[in-house]
Amino acid sequence: xxxxxxxxxxxxxxxxxxxxxxxxxxxxxxxxxxxxxxxxxxxxxxxxxxxxxxxxxxxxxxxxxxxxxxxxxxxxxxxxxxxxxxxxxxxxxxxxxxxxxxxxxxxxxxxxxx
Amino acid sequence: xxxxxxxxxxxxxxxxxxxxxxxxxxxxxxxxxxxxxxxxxxxxxxxxxxxxxxxxxxxxxxxxxxxxxxxxxxxxxxxxxxxxxxxxxxxxxxxxxxxxxxxxxxxxxxxxxxxxxxxxxxxxxxxxxxxxxxxxxxxxxxxxxxxxxxxxxxxxxxxxxxxxxxxxxxxxx
Numbered sequence: 001x002x003x004x005x006x007x008x009x010x011x012x013x014x015x016x017x018x019x020x021x022x023x024x025x026x027x028x029x030x031x032x033x034x035x036x037x038x039x040x041x042x043x044x045x046x047x048x049x050x051x052x053x054x055x056x057x058x059x060x061x062x063x064x065x066x067x068x069x070x071x072x073x074x075x076x077x078x079x080x081x082x083x084x085x086x087x088x089x090x091x092x093x094x095x096x097x098x099x100x101x102x103x104x105x106x107x108x109x110x111x112x113x114x
Numbered sequence: 115x116x117x118x119x120x121x122x123x124x125x126x127x128x129x130x131x132x133x134x135x136x137x138x139x140x141x142x143x144x145x146x147x148x149x150x151x152x153x154x155x156x157x158x159x160x161x162x163x164x165x166x167x168x169x170x171x172x173x174x175x176x177x178x179x180x181x182x183x184x185x186x187x188x189x190x191x192x193x194x195x196x197x198x199x200x201x202x203x204x205x206x207x208x209x210x211x212x213x214x215x216x217x218x219x220x221x222x223x224x225x226x227x228x229x230x231x232x233x234x235x236x237x238x239x240x241x242x243x244x245x246x247x248x249x250x251x252x253x254x255x256x257x258x259x260x261x262x263x264x265x266x267x268x269x270x271x272x273x274x275x276x277x278x279x280x281x282x283x284x285x286x287x
Contacts, residue, residue, distance in 0.1 A: 004167055012159060016263040017198060020164040033165025033259075037172050037268065039158065044165045072199070 002046040004032055007057060012039040013066040021070055026056045079104060117144040117183040144183075151178025151253060152282040155193075155268040160275070162265045168206055168213060168256040171266060176255040178283050184248035185287040189214075191255055192238035193279030197225035199262035205237060208254045214243065219256070225264075234267070234275065242286075253283045 014036050023043060024031050030053060032044040043057055069077060082100055086093075106112075120137045153175050161171055170177070180187065195203050206219030214220060221239045257264065269278040 004169065006169065006173075014162075016162045016164050020263075032167040033163055033169070035161065035163040035165060035169055035171070037157065037159060037161035038174065042169070044167065044169050 002048045004044050005047045005049070007043045007045065007054070009041045009043070009058060009061045010039065011041045011061055011064065014041055014064065015066045015068065015070075015073075017073060018066070018068055018070045019061070019064050022060050022064060023057065026060060027053055079107065115140050115143040115147065116181075117141060117185075148285045149180040149182050150282065150284040151180045153178060153280070155279045157268040157270050160265050160268045160270045160272055162263050163257060163259060164261075164263050165258050166261065168204075168219065168258045171255045171257050173254060176281050178253040178281065179250060180253070180283055180285060181250045182246060182248060182285045184246065185285045187243045187246055187251070187253075187283055188240060188286050189243060189253055189281075189283045190238075190240045191279065191281045192236070194234045194236055194267045194275065194277045195223075195225060196232045196234050196265050196267075196275075197227060197259065197262060198232070198265070200227045201225060201262050201264070202260040203235075203237070203264045204258050205239065206256045207241070208252075208256055209243060209246070210251055213256065214241065219258070255281050 014034075016034060016036055019041065020031070020034055023034065027045060027049070030046045030049050032046065034044065035042045041061055043061070045054075045057075082104055086097055086101055086104075118136055118141060120141060121133065155175070157175075163169060163171075189207055191205065191207075197203060202222055202224050204219040204222035206216075207214045220241055221237060223235050223237060225235045226233060257266070266279065267275040267277040269276055
C-alpha cells in the first residue's frame with residue numbers, strides 16, 4: 001500500500017475545496033488532499049507520484065485564486081441568495097416566489113428539479 | 115528531573131544525603147513535574163483539510179515531545195470543528211510516527227450542514243497510552259475527512275469561532 005508524502009508551499013489565501021479540485025484535475029487519485037494552517041498549504045500525495053506529476057503542483061498552488069468558487073460553492077451561494085430574496089412579507093409573495101421556494105426545498109431534499 | 119526506581123532500605127542502614135536526595139527529593143520533584151508536552155492554539159488562521167487519509171493537523175505545533183521514564187502517558191485534545199458539506203471528521207494520534215488507534219482513528223463525528231449554516235461540533239478525547247519505552251517520544255495530532263473541507267477552529271479570530279484547542283501529553287505512572 002502506498003504511503004503519503006507531504007509537500008508544503010507558502011500561501012495563506014486558499015479556498016481549500018477549489019484548490020483540491022484544481023490539484024485533483026492534474027493528479028487524479030494520487031492526491032489524498034490538502035491542508036492549510038500557519039500560512040502554508042500542504043499537499044498530501046501518494047508516494048508513488050512521478051516527478052512530472054510533482055512538477056505540476058507548485059504552479060497550480062501559485063496560480064490558485066481563493067476568491068473563485070467551486071461549482072458546488074457557487075450553487076450554495078445562489079441558493080443562499082434565493083433564500084434571502086424570499087425574506088419578505090407573505091402578502092407580497094408572487095406565484096414565482098412560491099415556485100422558487102418549492103424548488104429550493106426540493107433541492108434541499110435531494111429531489112432533482114429541472 | 116527523571117524518576118529513579120526507589121531503593122529498598124535496610125535495617126540500620128546509614129542514611130546518606132546522596133541517597134535521600136536521589137530517592138526522596140528527586141523522585142518527589144519528578145512526581146511534581148512529570149514529563150509533559152503541551153500546545154494551545156492561538157493561530158493566525160484556522161486549520162483545514164480535504165484529506166481522506168490521516169495527515170498531521172500541524173506537524174510543527176500540534177506535535178509534542180516528551181522524554182518519559184517508561185510509564186503510561188495520557189494524551190488529551192479538545193477542539194471545535196465544522197464541515198463545509200456535511201461529512202465526517204476523524205482524529206488520531208501518532209506516537210513516534212505510528213498511529214495509536216489505526217483504522218478510522220480514536221474519535222470521529224458527523225458534522226451536518228443545513229440551510230441555516232454550519233454547525234460546530236466538539237471533538238475531545240483523553241487516551242491512556244501504555245507500553246512506551248523510556249526515552250524521547252513524539253506525539254502528533256492527525257485528522258482526515260470523508261470529503262469536502264473540514265475546519266478546526268484555532269483561535270484565529272473567526273467570528274464565534276475564535277476558540278482555542280489544546281493538545282497535551284503527560285506521563286502519569
